[in-house]
Amino acid sequence: MRAIILSIGDELILGQVTDTNAGWLSARLAECGIMTAWRQTVPDDRAAIAAALRGAAGAAELVIATGGLGPTPDDLTRDALADALGAPLEIYPPAREKLEQFFRARGWDMPAGNLAQAMLPRGAESLDNPAGTAPGILARLGKSVVYAVPGVPSEMRAMFNRHIAPRLGAQSGRVILTAQLDTFGLGESRVAEALGDLMRRGRNPLVGTTVSDGIVSVRVRADFPESAAARAALAQTVQAARQCLGAAVFGDGSVSLAGQVGAMLRQRHFRLATAESCTGGLLGKMLTDAPGASDFYLGGWVVYDNVMKSSQLDVPPALLSNVGAVSEAAALCMAEAAVRRAGADCALASTGIAGPGGGGPAKPVGTVWIARGERAGDAVVARAERRIWAGGRAAVRDRAAKAALNMLRLRLLELPAPP
Numbered sequence: 001m002r003a004i005i006l007s008i009g010d011e012l013i014l015g016q017v018t019d020t021n022a023g024w025l026s027a028r029l030a031e032c033g034i035m036t037a038w039r040q041t042v043p044d045d046r047a048a049i050a051a052a053l054r055g056a057a058g059a060a061e062l063v064i065a066t067g068g069l070g071p072t073p074d075d076l077t078r079d080a081l082a083d084a085l086g087a088p089l090e091i092y093p094p095a096r097e098k099l100e101q102f103f104r105a106r107g108w109d110m111p112a113g114n115l116a117q118a119m120l121p122r123g124a125e126s127l128d129n130p131a132g133t134a135p136g137i138l139a140r141l142g143k144s145v146v147y148a149v150p151g152v153p154s155e156m157r158a159m160f161n162r163h164i165a166p167r168l169g170a171q172s173g174r175v176i177l178t179a180q181l182d183t184f185g186l187g188e189s190r191v192a193e194a195l196g197d198l199m200r201r202g203r204n205p206l207v208g209t210t211v212s213d214g215i216v217s218v219r220v221r222a223d224f225p226e227s228a229a230a231r232a233a234l235a236q237t238v239q240a241a242r243q244c245l246g247a248a249v250f251g252d253g254s255v256s257l258a259g260q261v262g263a264m265l266r267q268r269h270f271r272l273a274t275a276e277s278c279t280g281g282l283l284g285k286m287l288t289d290a291p292g293a294s295d296f297y298l299g300g301w302v303v304y305d306n307v308m309k310s311s312q313l314d315v316p317p318a319l320l321s322n323v324g325a326v327s328e329a330a331a332l333c334m335a336e337a338a339v340r341r342a343g344a345d346c347a348l349a350s351t352g353i354a355g356p357g358g359g360g361p362a363k364p365v366g367t368v369w370i371a372r373g374e375r376a377g378d379a380v381v382a383r384a385e386r387r388i389w390a391g392g393r394a395a396v397r398d399r400a401a402k403a404a405l406n407m408l409r410l411r412l413l414e415l416p417a418p419p
Helices: 021-031 046-057 077-085 093-105 112-118 153-168 188-199 227-248 257-268 282-288 306-313 317-322 328-342 393-414
Strands: 002-008 035-042 062-066 089-091 119-121 125-127 136-141 144-149 175-183 206-212 215-224 249-251 272-276 297-302 346-352 367-376 379-388
Touching: 002 021, 002 046, 021 035, 021 062, 021 153, 021 175, 035 046, 046 062, 046 077, 046 136, 046 144, 062 153, 077 089, 077 119, 077 136, 077 144, 089 093, 093 112, 112 119, 119 136, 125 153, 136 153, 144 153, 175 227, 188 206, 188 215, 188 227, 215 227, 227 249, 249 257, 257 282, 257 393, 272 282, 272 328, 282 297, 282 393, 297 306, 297 328, 306 317, 306 328, 317 328, 328 346, 328 367, 328 379, 346 393, 367 393, 379 393
Parallel strands: 002 035, 002 062, 062 144, 272 297, 272 346
Antiparallel strands: 089 119, 125 136, 136 144, 175 215, 175 249, 206 215, 346 367, 367 379
């Protein structure tokens, strides 16, 4: 069985709203043993939706359309489905009654437009919506089973879990399992080179890579007739990929780089401080995005101006005059002072030129020094690294924060395992 997903709405075509439904559906269908052949975005145009439904039904056994089932004039999926089926729309009394009850319970008059949500193509089946007022529709079009569900993500997911997944689980005759390994510090080509024969086309499990915001993810897909074989092959390939990539792997898709660093700090009962210039607090934000960060994160400084670097983090004015704020010496001073002043076990610091201006031949835009400081008895030791990133301001800041986190993660891996 193959599936085609249709995402309907002008807001998706225009990029005003990000389509999260299609990705979620593809992943859930794979868990049911069904591969998505393709995904298509369709505007709020009755003829275009009908054409897309007919085309998808001619190419796959399963079609899922999301969106266009609301009460407004631009919600045209039910009309287009009726056109594709060659069937008239009719009032479905149970759906009408549920709508009327919904409005009565709130003391509201039902707008006339909402009655459209009780319309159903003749011969189709209405699917109750446990999370909203718009029912879904199940119909047969040619060789395909077509599901039309609302585009609101919470409603779409509730309807998939209630109506679609139970009907699909035993139909595909295959088991598709997936896994993910997230890496940082290696480019995509370096990751592919390290994986070697694991990325051979035609291999099962299939191994591929994707890149997003500096994170290179290795995606593994096992496709077998039986669950036991799929699980064994998936586990074996994931383990082989981990061995190929070593310390570059920080997670399995369930945790961010900052989240992994936080878990490692918490495990060792270490407390961290930050000292940021070019990242402007982004490093602290990443560390505190997940709850419970107070277990390991003390806080930090955002010292954008040189006066603040000197007064708050003890960077000598002479050093700033002679070698500049974007320098190894400045980064080291910032990291060391953050450890001392915060009473922390370790600290991370960043100073650089995020752009678009401020660069020069010796220090081009994208130049960043990151430093890691740590307590060693009564002393504080620090190490700094220079990186130069291409891209816009946001990309440079993002990579700098992640590189600092990864620098600390690699250091924590070097330490003896905690008791």
